[in-house]
Amino acid sequence: MGKVTTRKRKEVSAANALVEATASLLMERTSLDVSLSEIAKRSGFNSALIKYYFGNKEGLLLALLERDATLAMDALNRLIEMDVSAEQKLRIHINGIISTYYRSPYLNRLIHYMIEVPNEAASSRVEAIYIHPMLEAYRAIIEQGIQEKSFRRVEPAFLYHSLVGACEHLFYAAYYVRSALGQSGITEEIKQRYIVHVTDMCLLGLVDR
Amino acid sequence: MGKVTTRKRKEVSAANALVEATASLLMERTSLDVSLSEIAKRSGFNSALIKYYFGNKEGLLLALLERDATLAMDALNRLIEMDVSAEQKLRIHINGIISTYYRSPYLNRLIHYMIEVPNEAASSRVEAIYIHPMLEAYRAIIEQGIQEKSFRRVEPAFLYHSLVGACEHLFYAAYYVRSALGQSGITEEIKQRYIVHVTDMCLLGLVDR
Numbered sequence: 001m002g003k004v005t006t007r008k009r010k011e012v013s014a015a016n017a018l019v020e021a022t023a024s025l026l027m028e029r030t031s032l033d034v035s036l037s038e039i040a041k042r043s044g045f046n047s048a049l050i051k052y053y054f055g056n057k058e059g060l061l062l063a064l065l066e067r068d069a070t071l072a073m074d075a076l077n078r079l080i081e082m083d084v085s086a087e088q089k090l091r092i093h094i095n096g097i098i099s100t101y102y103r104s105p106y107l108n109r110l111i112h113y114m115i116e117v118p119n120e121a122a123s124s125r126v127e128a129i130y131i132h133p134m135l136e137a138y139r140a141i142i143e144q145g146i147q148e149k150s151f152r153r154v155e156p157a158f159l160y161h162s163l164v165g166a167c168e169h170l171f172y173a174a175y176y177v178r179s180a181l182g183q184s185g186i187t188e189e190i191k192q193r194y195i196v197h198v199t200d201m202c203l204l205g206l207v208d209r
Numbered sequence: 210m211g212k213v214t215t216r217k218r219k220e221v222s223a224a225n226a227l228v229e230a231t232a233s234l235l236m237e238r239t240s241l242d243v244s245l246s247e248i249a250k251r252s253g254f255n256s257a258l259i260k261y262y263f264g265n266k267e268g269l270l271l272a273l274l275e276r277d278a279t280l281a282m283d284a285l286n287r288l289i290e291m292d293v294s295a296e297q298k299l300r301i302h303i304n305g306i307i308s309t310y311y312r313s314p315y316l317n318r319l320i321h322y323m324i325e326v327p328n329e330a331a332s333s334r335v336e337a338i339y340i341h342p343m344l345e346a347y348r349a350i351i352e353q354g355i356q357e358k359s360f361r362r363v364e365p366a367f368l369y370h371s372l373v374g375a376c377e378h379l380f381y382a383a384y385y386v387r388s389a390l391g392q393s394g395i396t397e398e399i400k401q402r403y404i405v406h407v408t409d410m411c412l413l414g415l416v417d418r
Binding site for chain 1: 364373410
């Protein structure tokens with residue numbers, strides 16, 4: 001029994017190390033182009049373990065997305081339960097999305113890749129762990145805002161697309177920003193100013209007049 | 210002389226046919242995954258001509274983007290010159306972006322791919338034909354709106370990112386929409402409703418109070 005538990009623990013830590021190594025490599029890239037041997041090398045484990053735990057690179061990327069989506073959804077659920085106004089919840093949410101993309105710019109690439117990958121099981125999983133809970137959270141915030149007479153009625157899925165699209169577009173390519181704002185990349189200052197811009201646009205756009 | 214002109218014309222028409230075949234194949238796909246032999250077959254020309262005219266698939270994709278971006282920028286420039294309010298210009302612009310993505314969902318994939326491709330020359334070209342003129346147009350519309358006292362002052366690059374991001378996010382994966390709105394894909398009706406949503410959010414968000 002003790003042996004089994006120890007082996008299980010070792011397996012979890014090797015699997016985690018592989019997911020962690022993938023995340024740290026993707027942080028340094030502008031695409032999902034990372035090889036299994038690079039991941040193995042960074043993790044300190046043999047690349048055969050990737051096949052063993054995750055089947056292939058797609059399975060490993062899905063595991064990384066599960067890890068990140070679970071953290072994000074836990075935070076979103078805590079936010080929904082908080083005793084603050086719908087407006088304040090949206091402010092915190094927008095800050096959260098943009099800050100997450102600022103820290104982990106690979107995240108939206110990963111979500112789009114997983115959704116577009118011709119693998120029905122992976123797409124359904126992303127829908128279950130990410131899209132559905134997200135839409136439920138939007139529905140709850142909008143209903144609260146309508147009751148508080150601070151929001152007009154909008155379609156949750158439309159608000160989701162327009163808001164998340166706005167948040168993530170800045171991070172597609174640091175190139176845009178270099179070109180548009182004369183900066184070498186997205187700085188902490190640009191990130192903060194963009195949070196203010198998106199928050200203002202969104203909250204003004206939702207005002208019930 | 211006559212011979213040269215005829216040959217030139219034939220070359221232009223073969224090159225156009227290859228670009229057109231690429232567009233029509235990408236319209237049917239959810240990724241940029243299309244092979245040179247498929248393109249050659251669809252166009253009716255030999256795949257060796259792709260190498261001859263465009264160097265490689267990247268060159269062909271860039272030619273397609275140039276074609277589409279030029280059309281889009283011509284339309285945008287005509288819009289800027291029109292004798293209507295800044296608010297009306299934004300309405301027409303948003304309708305134009307969303308309708309373009311509805312017709313040609315490959316366009317945003319293409320822009321992001323070209324910007325992120327590790328090819329400085331291609332990225333600079335996209336910047337010149339697409340990003341710069343776009344930002345100039347935004348600057349002009351915002352200035353006009355401020356003079357007409359209908360818009361508050363916002364950073365053109367931020368408005369560009371937040372608005373284009375909002376417009377294109379709906380088209381990333383029909384999957385989202387299936388999941389969120391119970392439709393099998395983006396219908397004409399959903400497209401129209403989304404135009405209204407994004408236009409309202411944007412114009413309310415810009416109101417100068």
